[in-house]
Amino acid sequence: MSYKSPQTLVVEEEQRGSGGAVINDFPVSGKNLFPSNIAGLPTWFTIRANKDGWIARRKEIDFLVAMNPETAREDVMGLDPNRVVVYEETLKANQYRRDLTFFPVPFTKLASGITPDSRLRKLLANMIYVGAVGHLLEIDPAEMEFALTKQFKGKAKAVTLNKTALDTGRKFAAENFDKSIVPYRCQRMNATKGKIIIDGNSAAALGCMFAGVTVATWYPITPSSSLCEALTEYMKEYRIDQDGKATFAVVQAEDELAAVGMALGAGWAGARSMTSTAGPGISLMQEFVGLGYYAEMPTVIFDITRVGPSTGLPTRTQQSDILSMVYCSHGDTKHIVLIPASVEECFEIAYAAFDLAERFQTPIFVLSDLDLGMNNWMSDPFKYPVKKFDRGKVLSVEELKRLGSFQRYGDVDGDGIPYRTLPGTKHPAAAYFTRGSGHNENAAYSERPDDYQRNMDRLNKKYETARQHVPKPEIAHAEGAKIGFLAFGTTHWAIIESRDQLAREYNLPISYYRLRAVPFTKDLVEFIEKYDRVYVVEQNRDGQMAGLIKLDIPAHLVGRIRSIRHYNGLPIDARFITDELVAAEKGEEN
Amino acid sequence: MSTTVQPPAAAPKHMNRLGYTIADYKGADSTLCAGCGHDAITSQIIKAFYEYGVEPYRVAKLSGIGCSSKTPAYFLNMSHGLNGVHGRMPSLGTGVMLANRTLISIGVSGDGDTASIGMGQFVHLLRRNIPMIYLIENNGVYGLTKGQFSATADYGSKAKSGVVNQLPAIDLCAMAIDLGCNFVCRSFAGDPKQLVALLKAALGHRGTSLFDVISPCVTFNNHDGSTKSYKYAKDHEELLHEISFVPFFEQINVEYQEGEAIDVELHDGSHIRLRKTDKGYDPTNKGEALDTLRNCQESSEFLTGLIYINESKPDFLTLLNMVDAPLATLPQERVQPSAEDLTEIMAALM
Ligand SMILES: Cc1ncc(C[n+]2csc(CCOP(=O)(O)OP(=O)(O)O)c2C)c(N)n1
Ligand code: SF4
Numbered sequence: 001m002s003y004k005s006p007q008t009l010v011v012e013e014e015q016r017g018s019g020g021a022v023i024n025d026f027p028v029s030g031k032n033l034f035p036s037n038i039a040g041l042p043t044w045f046t047i048r049a050n051k052d053g054w055i056a057r058r059k060e061i062d063f064l065v066a067m068n069p070e071t072a073r074e075d076v077m078g079l080d081p082n083r084v085v086v087y088e089e090t091l092k093a094n095q096y097r098r099d100l101t102f103f104p105v106p107f108t109k110l111a112s113g114i115t116p117d118s119r120l121r122k123l124l125a126n127m128i129y130v131g132a133v134g135h136l137l138e139i140d141p142a143e144m145e146f147a148l149t150k151q152f153k154g155k156a157k158a159v160t161l162n163k164t165a166l167d168t169g170r171k172f173a174a175e176n177f178d179k180s181i182v183p184y185r186c187q188r189m190n191a192t193k194g195k196i197i198i199d200g201n202s203a204a205a206l207g208c209m210f211a212g213v214t215v216a217t218w219y220p221i222t223p224s225s226s227l228c229e230a231l232t233e234y235m236k237e238y239r240i241d242q243d244g245k246a247t248f249a250v251v252q253a254e255d256e257l258a259a260v261g262m263a264l265g266a267g268w269a270g271a272r273s274m275t276s277t278a279g280p281g282i283s284l285m286q287e288f289v290g291l292g293y294y295a296e297m298p299t300v301i302f303d304i305t306r307v308g309p310s311t312g313l314p315t316r317t318q319q320s321d322i323l324s325m326v327y328c329s330h331g332d333t334k335h336i337v338l339i340p341a342s343v344e345e346c347f348e349i350a351y352a353a354f355d356l357a358e359r360f361q362t363p364i365f366v367l368s369d370l371d372l373g374m375n376n377w378m379s380d381p382f383k384y385p386v387k388k389f390d391r392g393k394v395l396s397v398e399e400l401k402r403l404g405s406f407q408r409y410g411d412v413d414g415d416g417i418p419y420r421t422l423p424g425t426k427h428p429a430a431a432y433f434t435r436g437s438g439h440n441e442n443a444a445y446s447e448r449p450d451d452y453q454r455n456m457d458r459l460n461k462k463y464e465t466a467r468q469h470v471p472k473p474e475i476a477h478a479e480g481a482k483i484g485f486l487a488f489g490t491t492h493w494a495i496i497e498s499r500d501q502l503a504r505e506y507n508l509p510i511s512y513y514r515l516r517a518v519p520f521t522k523d524l525v526e527f528i529e530k531y532d533r534v535y536v537v538e539q540n541r542d543g544q545m546a547g548l549i550k551l552d553i554p555a556h557l558v559g560r561i562r563s564i565r566h567y568n569g570l571p572i573d574a575r576f577i578t579d580e581l582v583a584a585e586k587g588e589e590n
Numbered sequence: 591m592s593t594t595v596q597p598p599a600a601a602p603k604h605m606n607r608l609g610y611t612i613a614d615y616k617g618a619d620s621t622l623c624a625g626c627g628h629d630a631i632t633s634q635i636i637k638a639f640y641e642y643g644v645e646p647y648r649v650a651k652l653s654g655i656g657c658s659s660k661t662p663a664y665f666l667n668m669s670h671g672l673n674g675v676h677g678r679m680p681s682l683g684t685g686v687m688l689a690n691r692t693l694i695s696i697g698v699s700g701d702g703d704t705a706s707i708g709m710g711q712f713v714h715l716l717r718r719n720i721p722m723i724y725l726i727e728n729n730g731v732y733g734l735t736k737g738q739f740s741a742t743a744d745y746g747s748k749a750k751s752g753v754v755n756q757l758p759a760i761d762l763c764a765m766a767i768d769l770g771c772n773f774v775c776r777s778f779a780g781d782p783k784q785l786v787a788l789l790k791a792a793l794g795h796r797g798t799s800l801f802d803v804i805s806p807c808v809t810f811n812n813h814d815g816s817t818k819s820y821k822y823a824k825d826h827e828e829l830l831h832e833i834s835f836v837p838f839f840e841q842i843n844v845e846y847q848e849g850e851a852i853d854v855e856l857h858d859g860s861h862i863r864l865r866k867t868d869k870g871y872d873p874t875n876k877g878e879a880l881d882t883l884r885n886c887q888e889s890s891e892f893l894t895g896l897i898y899i900n901e902s903k904p905d906f907l908t909l910l911n912m913v914d915a916p917l918a919t920l921p922q923e924r925v926q927p928s929a930e931d932l933t934e935i936m937a938a939l940m
C-alpha cells in the first residue's frame with residue numbers, strides 16, 4: 001500500500017516519572033488508520049508505547065506530530081490539556097490552543113536544504129520529524145540509525161539521504177527546543193528480545209502454508225487481499241519442489257462466487273483448499289457456502305472483517321460479520337467459526353482450520369479483522385506444528401475393497417460425520433453423486449420427508465460433535481469476582497487492559513472468558529453459571545455474539561448476559577470498556 | 591497422410607478396449623420428459639465414453655441447475671458427480687481440476703445456466719482454458735422453471751404462449767472463440783453420429799472444449815414458431831463437414847485425397863477428420879470461424895460441426911506449473927515446509 005498523502009503521526013507515551021521505554025526494546029504497537037483511497041485523503045499512524053506492554057488502541061493522544069493541513073486543526077483540538085504537538089511551522093497549529101506544548105518545525109524548508117527534488121522532499125520531511133521526535137523523547141540515536149539502515153537495507157543512497165534528514169531533524173530540535181518540558185521519554189528496556197513483528201494476514205498465510213494448503217483462491221478486497229498475496233510470496237519460496245514445480249495453485253478468481261466455488265470444488269476433489277475475503281465477499285459466497293454445508297464439502301474461508309453494511313468503511317475494523325458467518329446461506333445452515341486474537345493464533349488457527357474442514361467435511365470460517373490482519377503486532381516466534389495432518393474420513397481403495405460398498409451420507413460412527421471418497425479413486429464402489437438437492441444416505445436424489453429430516457438431524461449431530469473439536473476458550477477466573485467478561489478476537493487486547501484498570505481504579509476483579517470458536521464448548525455454560533453477570537464485549541452494533549450465546553445457553557442463564565458494544569470503526573480501547581462496565585454496574589446497583 | 595498406432599489386443603465384441611461394457615457407462619434412470627433432447631445427448635455421451643474407452647473412475651461429472659444439469663446422474667454411474675448451484679459449474683470444475691489434474695471432467699449445463707446466471711463464470715472458464723468438456727444443452731428456454739425464454743432464444747422465435755422474443759440471441763460459440771477457447775463445436779441432439787465423433791475428439795483435446803448442442807425441450811419449446819424445435823433443427827441443419835474420429839489406439843488406414851478433408855491431430859494422438867462439404871470450411875482459421883458464425887446468425891442458418899480448433903495452446907494447469915501428481919493427494923511431507931524453513935522465516939521477522 002502506498003501513502004502519497006501527508007501522514008499524521010500520533011504517539012502516545014506513558015508519563016515521564018511512571019517510567020518509560022525505548023525503540024527496539026520496549027513493547028510498541030502501531031496502527032495505520034487509512035482511508036479507502038489511494039492518494040488524496042489524510043492518513044494517521046498511531047504508535048502506542050509503554051513499559052507495561054499494553055498494545056490495544058488508546059483513544060487519548062499524548063504526543064501529536066501534525067503534518068496534515070486538512071486535519072491539523074481537528075487533531076489539535078481533540079487533545080487533552082498539556083499534551084505535546086510537533087508540527088509543520090506553516091500550519092500554525094499553535095493558534096488553536098493555549099494549553100498545549102508546541103514545537104514548530106519548518107519541515108519543508110529543512111527538506112529543501114537537503115534535496116532539490118520536490119518529490120523526495122516530501123518523504124524526507126517525514127524522516128526529519130522522526131529525528132526531531134527522537135530528540136524530544138530521548139530515543140537513542142544509534143537505535144534510530146540501526147532501524148533506518150535495516151529499513152533501507154542495501155540501498156546506500158537512500159540510507160545516506162535519510163540519515164541526513166534524521167540528523168537535520170535532531171539537530172534542529174537540539175538547537176531550538178528545550179526537551180526538559182516534554183513530560184515523556186523513552187528508556188531502554190529488554191522486553192522485545194527474541195520477538196517477531198508480523199501482521200495477522202501474513203501470519204495466517206504462514207499457517208495455511210504449513211497446513212499444506214494446495215489450492216487457494218481469492219478476489220481482491222481490503223482488508224483481506226494481503227493474506228493471499230503474502231501466501232503467494234511464501235509459497236513461491238517454500239513450496240516449489242526439486243523439479244521447480246509448484247505443489248500448489250493460487251488463483252485470483254473473477255469474483256468471490258467463483259473464489260469460493262473453486263475452493264469448494266477443490267475441497268470436494270480432496271485438496272486442502274481455502275479462500276480469503278471480507279464482508280462483501282461473504283455476502284456473495286452465501287449460496288455456495290450452503291452447498292458446502294449441505295453436500296458436505298470441505299474448505300476454509302477467512303473473513304478479515306471490515307466495517308459496515310454495504311461498502312461501509314472498507315479500511316476500518318469491526319467484528320460485525322459473526323452472524324453472516326455462523327448462519328451463512330439460506331435454509332437451516334450453521335457453520336463452524338474459529339476466532340484468533342493474536343498473530344500467533346492466526347498462524348495456529350489457520351493451521352487447525354484445515355484439519356477441522358477435512359474432519360467435518362464442511363466450510364470452516366476463520367474470523368479475523370482489519371486491526372489484526374493488516375497491522376503489525378509483536379509476537380513470540382511461531383512454533384513448528386508437529387502434528388500429523390488429519391485428512392478426515394476418506395476411504396482408500398483398500399478400505400473400499402474390504403467394505404465392498406459405502407454410504408456417502410450414512411452415520412457409521414455415531415458422530416454425524418459420514419465417510420467420503422475422492423474422485424479418481426480406482427474402485428467401482430467409490431463413486432457417488434454429490435448434489436445440493438435433497439438426498440438420502442446413499443447420495444441418491446430424494447424428496448422424502450423422513451430422508452430430509454434424518455439428514456438434517458445428522459448434520460446437527462455433526463455440529464454438536466464439533467463442540468469437542470474446536471479450539472477451547474481461554475479462561476481466567478479472578479479471585480473474588482462476581483462478574484465476568486466474555487470477548488473474542490482483537491477485543492482481547494482492550495479487555496486485558498480494562499481488567500487491569502478496573503482492578504486498580506475500582507477494586508473490581510472481573511473474570512474473563514476468551515472465546516475462540518463457534519459452536520461453543522461446554523465451558524461456556526459452566527462459566528456463566530459461576531457469575532452473576534457476564535458482559536459480552538464485541539465490536540458491532542447489535543451484540544451479535546451476545547445474541548448467539550443467548551440462543552445457545554439454557555433459559556435460566558439468559559438473564560445473566562449483558563452486552564457492551566463498540567462500533568465506530570476504530571479498534572476498541574480499554575477505557576471505553578472500563579467506563580461502559582462501571583456505568584452498567586452502577587445501573588445494576590440501583 | 592496416415593498415422594499408424596498399434597492397436598491393443600482385440601477386445602471381445604461387446605467390450606471396449608478396457609474391458610467395460612456399454613452398461614458400465616450408464617447411470618440412473620432419467621426422470622426427464624419423454625423425448626427431451628437432453629436424454630438423447632446423455633445416450634451419446636455414454637456411447638462416446640464407451641467407444642473411446644475412458645476409465646470411469648478417472649471422470650468427474652459436473653453440472654449446474656436445470657433439467658440439463660440433472661443429466662450427469664444419468665450417465666457414468668461409476669464416476670464421481672458434482673451437481674452444484676445454478677450457473678456456477680465453471681468455478682467448481684476449475685477447483686476440481688486444480689485439485690486433481692489427472693481427472694477427465696465433463697460438465698453439462700443449460701442455456702439458462704450458462705448464458706444468463708452463469709455467464710460471468712463461463713467466460714472466465716473459457717479464458718483460463720480449464721481442461722473440461724463443457725456441454726450446453728441448448729433449448730432456448732428455462733425448462734425446469736417452465737418455459738421462460740433464455741438468452742440463447744433466437745430473435746423472432748415464438749414462445750408456446752405466443753410471445754415473440756425481441757432480444758438478440760447470444761451466440762455461445764462465437765463468444766467462446768473470442769475468449770480463447772480452442773475447441774468449439776455446435777451440434778444437435780438429433781444428430782448422434784456427429785455428436786459422438788465430436789465428443790470423442792474432445793476427449794483427445796487438452797483444454798476446454800465447448801459444445802453448444804441444440805437440445806429441444808419437448809414440453810416448452812417444440813412448437814411451430816420455435817427455432818429450437820426438432821422439426822426446425824432437422825429442416826435447417828447444415829453440416830459444415832462430415833466428421834470421423836480415429837482414436838489414438840486405432841490405425842488410420844483410409845487414405846483420402848489432398849484437399850478433400852482436413853485432418854487434425856489431437857493432443858492425445860487421435861485424429862479428427864473433417865470431410866469437406868461444398869462449403870469448403872476450414873475450422874483452424876479463427877477469422878473464418880467468426881465470420882461464418884456471424885453470417886449464419888444473420889441468415890438464421892443452423893450450421894453444425896467443429897467450428898474452431900487449435901491444438902497448440904496450453905491449458906491453465908500447464909500455465910500454473912503445477913506438479914504432475916494430483917495436488918489433492920500429495921503427502922504431508924511434500925506440502926509442509928520444514929522446521930528449518932519456519933525458523934528461517936521467523937528470523938527474517940525479528
Ligand atoms: C439462484 C437460483 N435462481 C433460480 C433458480 C431456479 N432455476 C432452476 S433451473 C433454472 C433455469 C434452467 O434453465 P437451463 O439452464 O436452460 O436448463 P433447462 O432446464 O432448460 O435444461 C432456474 C432459473 C435456481 N435454482 N437458483
Ligand atoms: S421440461 Fe423440457 S428440458 Fe425439461 S425435461 Fe422436459 S423436455 Fe426436457
Ligand SMILES: [Mg+2]
Nearest residue numbers: 700701731733
Ligand atoms: Mg434451457
